[in-house]
Amino acid sequence: MTTQTKPTPRERLLEAAATLAYREGVGVGVEALCKAAGVSKRSMYQLFESKDDLLAASLERRAASYAARLLPEADDPRSPRERILHVFEQLESQAGAPEFHGCAYLAVQIELKDQSHPASRVAHQVKGNLTAFFRGEAERGGASDPDLLARQLILVFDGASARAGIRADKLTGLIVPTVATLLDAADMH
Amino acid sequence: MTTQTKPTPRERLLEAAATLAYREGVGVGVEALCKAAGVSKRSMYQLFESKDDLLAASLERRAASYAARLLPEADDPRSPRERILHVFEQLESQAGAPEFHGCAYLAVQIELKDQSHPASRVAHQVKGNLTAFFRGEAERGGASDPDLLARQLILVFDGASARAGIRADKLTGLIVPTVATLLDAADMH
Numbered sequence: 001m002t003t004q005t006k007p008t009p010r011e012r013l014l015e016a017a018a019t020l021a022y023r024e025g026v027g028v029g030v031e032a033l034c035k036a037a038g039v040s041k042r043s044m045y046q047l048f049e050s051k052d053d054l055l056a057a058s059l060e061r062r063a064a065s066y067a068a069r070l071l072p073e074a075d076d077p078r079s080p081r082e083r084i085l086h087v088f089e090q091l092e093s094q095a096g097a098p099e100f101h102g103c104a105y106l107a108v109q110i111e112l113k114d115q116s117h118p119a120s121r122v123a124h125q126v127k128g129n130l131t132a133f134f135r136g137e138a139e140r141g142g143a144s145d146p147d148l149l150a151r152q153l154i155l156v157f158d159g160a161s162a163r164a165g166i167r168a169d170k171l172t173g174l175i176v177p178t179v180a181t182l183l184d185a186a187d188m189h
Numbered sequence: 190m191t192t193q194t195k196p197t198p199r200e201r202l203l204e205a206a207a208t209l210a211y212r213e214g215v216g217v218g219v220e221a222l223c224k225a226a227g228v229s230k231r232s233m234y235q236l237f238e239s240k241d242d243l244l245a246a247s248l249e250r251r252a253a254s255y256a257a258r259l260l261p262e263a264d265d266p267r268s269p270r271e272r273i274l275h276v277f278e279q280l281e282s283q284a285g286a287p288e289f290h291g292c293a294y295l296a297v298q299i300e301l302k303d304q305s306h307p308a309s310r311v312a313h314q315v316k317g318n319l320t321a322f323f324r325g326e327a328e329r330g331g332a333s334d335p336d337l338l339a340r341q342l343i344l345v346f347d348g349a350s351a352r353a354g355i356r357a358d359k360l361t362g363l364i365v366p367t368v369a370t371l372l373d374a375a376d377m378h
Contacts, residue, residue, distance in 0.1 A: 005322040025300055050317040101302055110299050111214055113290055120355075127357065151363050159348020164310075166298040168316065174340050178371070185370040 010047050017058035022104045026055060026111045026119070053186040056118035059108060063126045066105070069094065071133060080141030081188050083133060084153065088179050091157065093170045095164035102165020103127075106158050130154060143186040152182050199236050201226040206247035211293045215244060215300045215308070245307035248297060252315045255294070258283065260322060269330030270377050273323060273342065277368050280346065281360045285354035291354020293318075295347050319343060332375040341371050 007015070017035035022030045030051050034041050048054040072078065072086045094100055101107065105123040107159040112120050138146035156178055163169040182187075196204070201215055205225035209217045218241050223230050252307040261267065261275045283289055290296065294312040301309050324339035332338045352358040372378075 023302065024217070025302060056203060075305050076340075102299065106351060106355070107299055109357075110296055110351060112290065113212065115356050124357065135261070143255050148366065151358060152367050153368065155348040155352055155358070155363065156344065157348070159344040159346070162299060162351055163305070163344055164296060166295070166313075167304050168298075168313065169340060169344070174337070174344065177337065178341050178344065181374040182367070182370060185374070 009037065009043055010040045011114070013039055013044060013047060013054060014061050017054050018104075021055055021058070022101060023099075026108055051116050056109075056122045059105065059119055059122045062104070063122070064131075065130065066126065066168065070130070072178050080137040081183055084137050084141075084183065084188075085176060085179060087130075087133075087157070088160070088175045091160060092163075092175055095160070096173050100165060103158065103161035106127045106161055109164070127154065127158075130157065138186065138188065141183075141188040143188045145182075145186060149182065149188070151188045153179065156182070198317060201235060202228055202243060203250050204236055206243050207251050207293075209245055209345045210247070210297065211290060212288075215297055233333045241307050242325055244297075245311045247296065248308055248311045248315070251293070252311070252318075255315065256318065259319070269326040270372055273330075273372065273377075274365060276319075276322075276346070276367060277349070277364045280349060280353075281364055284349070284360050289354060292347065292350035296354070308376065316343065316347075319346065326376065327377065330369050330377040332372075332377045338371065338375045338377070342368065345371070361372060 016033050070087050072083045105126045107122045109120050129170050131154045135150035138149040143149045160175045164171050205222050257278050259279050261272045294315045297312045298309050320343045323342040327338040328333035349364045351362050
């Protein structure tokens with residue numbers, strides 16, 4: 001016999017906020033969030049200061065799984081070049097799903113247009129971690145200019161996520177050759 | 190003595206919609222739009238079917254000036270390579286302004302999350318024209334794979350616009366070398 005813990009109201013709110021904000025945008029209303037979570041507004045405001053804080057907490061909660069779905073395992077024995085390409089192969093594969101709307105952490109910053117919003121701060125941090133991964137691999141792989149290469153890779157990552165999210169490009173035959181060209185130019189063979 | 194035509198209510202609404210949607214997002218309310226335009230809601234609904242149509246019309250109205258601020262003149266005698274780089278130099282320069290929030294035509298598609306929305310359709314068309322410019326120059330310049338290069342350039346354009354818009358990167362020392370690398374790899378010297 002298995003025992004499964006029922007999600008708490010807090011967990012249900014975090015899940016609803018992450019899902020609905022991703023699918024419909026950060027403008028999703030408190031009513032809709034509470035309804036989706038099956039939680040009263042009164043309970044929501046007992047658990048979170050505001051919708052902004054709920055949104056920020058929901059983005060923070062998904063940060064670990066976001067990274068896990070993109071990055072290679074820490075003990076992945078492949079070369080830095082291959083570990084970087086892994087991220088873009090993952091993105092290309094995720095972008096093919098019908099429910100893909102681009103990178104949640106980019107979208108929230110574009111939508112909020114306010115870098116001091118708690119959710120923007122979380123998003124900025126999460127993407128900073130991805131840039132730091134690129135920077136670290138670039139350095140380990142002997143890139144001629146690891147800072148420039150890391151900026152290029154996160155730019156391609158965001159451009160690709162955005163364009164796939166709005167269905168302007170499927171990324172197939174695009175991001176892997178593009179990243180390979182940038183890695184070549186940085187002497188990361 | 191100069192005579193200046195006073196903007197009509199229609200023009201004031203289009204201007205307010207373009208400005209406020211860019212600064213605050215597509216969720217900006219009808220009340221706020223009418224207030225900024227100095228037009229009653231009743232008048233607005235006589236001029237436009239809906240806020241969605243107003244938004245689409247406002248994006249369409251700015252399409253010509255958007256292109257003019259990015260593209261070289263039609264009779265610009267520079268090489269295709271230089272004409273492509275011109276677009277990115279313009280973007281880098283625009284991204285430095287405090288009121289820059291990225292490409293309006295990318296943002297609206299990310300925010301609406303609905304490719305069938307009239308405003309998304311306008312935005313998709315405007316960015317398609319920019320991609321067509323890249324494709325034409327790539328072909329004229331003898332790029333090894335003009336389709337791939339055009340997809341790469343619009344990806345870099347969108348990634349750069351997005352990252353500068355959220356203040357994650359200033360683009361200086363980034364997009365011109367990145368585009369130059371892609372042009373080199375496509376044999377557009």
